[in-house]
Amino acid sequence: MLMKYRRGVYVGKFQPFHKGHLKCIQYALSKVDELIILVGSAQLSHTFNNPFTAGERIEMIRRALKDENIKSDRYLIIPVEDTFGVHSIWVSKVTSILPKFEVVFTNEPLTRRLFLEAGFKVESIPLYRRKLYSATEVRRRIIEGEDWASLVPSAVHSYIISIGGDERLRDLLRSDKEN
Amino acid sequence: MLMKYRRGVYVGKFQPFHKGHLKCIQYALSKVDELIILVGSAQLSHTFNNPFTAGERIEMIRRALKDENIKSDRYLIIPVEDTFGVHSIWVSKVTSILPKFEVVFTNEPLTRRLFLEAGFKVESIPLYRRKLYSATEVRRRIIEGEDWASLVPSAVHSYIISIGGDERLRDLLRSDKEN
């Protein structure tokens, strides 16, 4: 296959990292020499929608990619904090914190629009059972006590269990309901 | 040699990355399985003391370590934004954004104190011609037109030249003087 780009960015929040994310990374890696995996909303954790710290999310991604034998010189993981709802400056923050890149892989309409308005090349990613492989669905299943192990790489499953992530999620849900 | 720690952190601003930083990283790598290189004050750039963006600094570090044949599965580079002078929350921000680590390598007294007060293990790094290999000295030499190529890895030198970093530094100095 012909390498089209030297460096691309794949943007996600990874709350938590699931098999859909893995598919996207594999697709993006087929298009670039090197992929920057941007861990968005890096400052958030301990809310029901954003339960894991950036550090925990980086750990998940590294373990999952290692199990897939993706070589560490093919990707960089970079956490980026939000601009607190000020979308107009987000792209220039990203370009300041990340090494130079040529293409952005995303299906998210706002992310796509912001990069396009700033003059970047944006490519979409083939969808892969999107309803099933979604962080919202993983969190819902953890809360409901349904099977979620099948939605995430096994390294991510055992990591979340090891840090008590399922119990944390239940606490956060109770906290949201009370407030 | 006996590996003492699984994961450690080395903290720096790398404005720019020089040979002293490289020595420190090599020393720290001899003590840990995996090293997190924390790029501090990640939000700063375009001031005389902090001329380079986090993205540019990450690029410098990667190129220099590659030239030294340091394998990419031995280290992680993570940019961390400041807490705007609120030192008391900085360590908990770092522990949130970084994967778990057991030891901090630093000679900087404030960094050392903050981690110690938070209960972390801190190790100092053998000094290596500290007056010569300092980012302040590199910036001074760039401005004065003296030899600075010998103070930084050759990949860093050519990278800075390629992005016009020397010219940027001169503009920033003039701007500081006027304001």
Next chain:
Amino acid sequence: MLMKYRRGVYVGKFQPFHKGHLKCIQYALSKVDELIILVGSAQLSHTFNNPFTAGERIEMIRRALKDENIKSDRYLIIPVEDTFGVHSIWVSKVTSILPKFEVVFTNEPLTRRLFLEAGFKVESIPLYRRKLYSATEVRRRIIEGEDWASLVPSAVHSYIISIGGDERLRDLLRSDKEN
């Protein structure tokens, strides 16, 4: 008519500017020598409820007022960023960023209360078909593909079309739904 005040303020977000805003400005101009049009939440853009940048909103207002032959020496347009939910400091931020004024024109209960508690004179504005002429209604109609041209000054309509504002709004709605 007797001029009652030298300078007044009219507060709005103008997402987008519609004919109701125009009526309010004409009313306020009949009460003051000079009117400051405060463009609130100036930092926000690219969300469904706040789609347009402050710059775009300023452009809309200027074009609409020019078409109405309102002379530019009668008004000033000043964007003001939010205080991120900290309402208690908002009035003192406004008084710092705006030239001195004697009266505030608003029907919004919180704005009214904050200025009154700070000792300002506040006047309400006669309502003019409020359900119809509302930014929420304009945004809804753009999304639903209904007639919205009749709700905004014609200069605003053609400006929004020219910057692809209708398409942006649809992207933002899709983004909100996914998150």
Next chain:
Amino acid sequence: MLMKYRRGVYVGKFQPFHKGHLKCIQYALSKVDELIILVGSAQLSHTFNNPFTAGERIEMIRRALKDENIKSDRYLIIPVEDTFGVHSIWVSKVTSILPKFEVVFTNEPLTRRLFLEAGFKVESIPLYRRKLYSATEVRRRIIEGEDWASLVPSAVHSYIISIGGDERLRDLLRSDKEN
């Protein structure tokens, strides 16, 4: 009775202070020599869910505790501003702004979890008619014109009336509805 701790913290928002809060403070005071009453979200006011300033909330607490003959050398009231949703740094902010303490009294799941993850001792408080004595219920009753005087200490009731707090709440509700 045996004093178990020298100093503890009781965390609340007190929007407004009600009889349930008073019961909690009395309970906590039976377990510590000295109690820090942490007034959370200190920066917020003038929203329907957070109508009162920190200053007003401190005034309520002092008046209520004085009426109960709780001696002022038994407690400290300290306002603490939020960390704007960045939960991971909140505990270290609290430990920086408060004098040293040994135990935290709270039933709120997130507060409990954050302090536990940071290595603090956390004690829960016996529930006392929680549905009735809740700030949400007090605010609802003020709006609906139902009896709320019985839910708050009498000093708090007369204070809220004296500052027009009931009228403020009605304005804030109207403002929320319009936006």
Next chain:
Amino acid sequence: MLMKYRRGVYVGKFQPFHKGHLKCIQYALSKVDELIILVGSAQLSHTFNNPFTAGERIEMIRRALKDENIKSDRYLIIPVEDTFGVHSIWVSKVTSILPKFEVVFTNEPLTRRLFLEAGFKVESIPLYRRKLYSATEVRRRIIEGEDWASLVPSAVHSYIISIGGDERLRDLLRSDKEN
């Protein structure tokens, strides 16, 4: 004369507005149909280097331009708050808050560099007795009790006197010295 640009930006802090600023504006107006006068560091006031609020600075500029018979439909005055030292996002903040522009007029090296790196056209302004007509010199003369009236437009002089600006500056200097 041939109009070269439709809209340009002139960036300044105007602490206070002096005759050098006036010359720059007149020069820039000869090159554009419409000029945006960007009042920078809009959030700052009450420090020795930044004594005046954005509102006061806007007032100075309007009075001075009116006395010069510069028509109000030729310019817009827009205050912009800093990005707290994060230079890399400043240009994208400016482009979000200002209506679209084609050229930037500035001699300040950092401002010039930031706009150039972002792909904007930047023009320099012919210098006009720069040592004399500088805000630093005006502030120094006010403090030393030397003639400063000749350095600023007469409308600015009388405005500063009318708001007690000279006395404020002396207080601010004493405050700086003590701290």
Next chain:
Amino acid sequence: MLMKYRRGVYVGKFQPFHKGHLKCIQYALSKVDELIILVGSAQLSHTFNNPFTAGERIEMIRRALKDENIKSDRYLIIPVEDTFGVHSIWVSKVTSILPKFEVVFTNEPLTRRLFLEAGFKVESIPLYRRKLYSATEVRRRIIEGEDWASLVPSAVHSYIISIGGDERLRDLLRSDKEN
């Protein structure tokens, strides 16, 4: 003696609390029923000029006032975070976080001016050997190894020793010098 005011505020940073501060508080207490001791720059610590956390400063003040037999129902200690150099909003932040007060005691020119411009009554405090009893002098003596015990209340001296405050100060000075 005639009580003139019900409640006043005394503003300080208390880095550290010294005998001059104690004299000021005793003076202010002679003029008011109740005194709010505002601990300014509450977010700062671990810099050479601001070495102690707000919690530590509150501890110092309480211990010193207790040793002077000043009854705890005469005063309130309230920490207030800075507005990051935005002076124009500081007074409204203070009035939001503090219970209502009638007078401010301060000799600091900026604090005085900000409260006066906001319409508050400000009283100055008789000076008491200001060169000697200053936090700058205490910090200098700690660093130089000179006698500083005589400048602070004995409870403050033993508290600072107990938390290793003198050693911390030396670390912070070394850190400043290196950076």
